[in-house]
Amino acid sequence: KAGVTQTPRYLIKTRGQQVTLSCSPISGHRSVSWYQQTPGQGLQFLFEYFSETQRNKGNFPGRFSGRQFSNSRSEMNVSTLELGDSALYLCASSLGIGEYNEQFFGPGTRLTVL
Amino acid sequence: AQSVAQPEDQVNVAEGNPLTVKCTYSVSGNPYLFWYVQYPNRGLQFLLKYITGDNLVKGSYGFEAEFNKSQTSFHLKKPSALVSDSALYFCAVRDSNRGSTLGRLYFGRGTQLTVWP
Numbered sequence: 499k500a501g502v503t504q505t506p507r508y509l510i511k512t513r514g515q516q517v518t519l520s521c522s523p524i525s526g527h528r529s530v531s532w533y534q535q536t537p538g539q540g541l542q543f544l545f546e547y548f549s550e551t552q553r554n555k556g557n558f559p560g561r562f563s564g565r566q567f568s569n570s571r572s573e574m575n576v577s578t579l580e581l582g583d584s585a586l587y588l589c590a591s592s593l594g595i596g597e598y599n600e601q602f603f604g605p606g607t608r609l610t611v612l
Numbered sequence: 613a614q615s616v617a618q619p620e621d622q623v624n625v626a627e628g629n630p631l632t633v634k635c636t637y638s639v640s641g642n643p644y645l646f647w648y649v650q651y652p653n654r655g656l657q658f659l660l661k662y663i664t665g666d667n668l669v670k671g672s673y674g675f676e677a678e679f680n681k682s683q684t685s686f687h688l689k690k691p692s693a694l695v696s697d698s699a700l701y702f703c704a705v706r707d708s709n710r711g712s713t714l715g716r717l718y719f720g721r722g723t724q725l726t727v728w729p
Contacts, residue, residue: 502655531717540721541702554716588655597644597706598663601717603655 500525502591502604510610516577519607523570523591530572531601532564535586544587547572548595576609584611614639614707618720625693625727633688633701633723641709645686646717647677650700662686673697693727700724 503522511517523530532544543556547566564574570591576583586608590601615638625631637643644663648656660671667679677688686703703720 533719541719543716543718546716590656597708598661600646600658600661602658603648605653605655608653 502589502602504587504589504604504607506607507605508608508610510612511579512612513579513581515579516575517579517609518573518575519587519589519609521572521574521589521591521604523572523589524602527591527593527602528570529592529595529599530566530570531590531592532572532574533588533590534558535588535606536584541588544574553595579611581611583609585609614705614716614718616703616705616718616720618701618703618723620723621721622724622726625725627695627727627729628692631690631693631697631725631727633703633725635686635688635703635720636684637686637703637705638684639705639707639709641707643684643686644706644708645677645679646704646706647671647675647686647688648702648704648719650702650722652699656702659688695727695729698725698727 531546546554586606592599647659
């Protein structure tokens, strides 16, 4: 079974631009979560989607948004990029929303904002 | 509120020696606990989980973890460390009492494990 895939793997943008990151979950997985990872803040939860609905949202400004499609693929968008948005963005999928379900992570998208 | 603490930023151990990476948690209900490992420039890999039952959980690559409810701990262990175990390790918890968090996964800040030859 193919794992979680994320595209692109690397991205360089300048301040003020916007960016869209894509995530394809493991086949059959219906829940997708997004995380931001930085050396200073560690892993921070962005949002979680299940069946095209956002179930949970972390403490990020409205510039960060996401969506999930009917095939469970997910995208996240960051508008008006700031230098502090430079990070590794990780997508994770799981079978469902049960507490016992482990999440499987993709390799991440490394975003650099200049 | 739910939280996870990994009290050691770094753990250094010699190859062949046992290793322990510590984790403590705080939840209002029952905990569902997970360990993940991250190699440089990679995503997180699932190692093992505790849901219920036996307090000693066995996982991938020879790792195991011990759940201790009274100490609210879930320490990761391996009897004999390998150089290839060197990586960043994350502990995570979900709360059975969902409340407003709807079962969100909370991560610790990570522990860098270095195994020297």
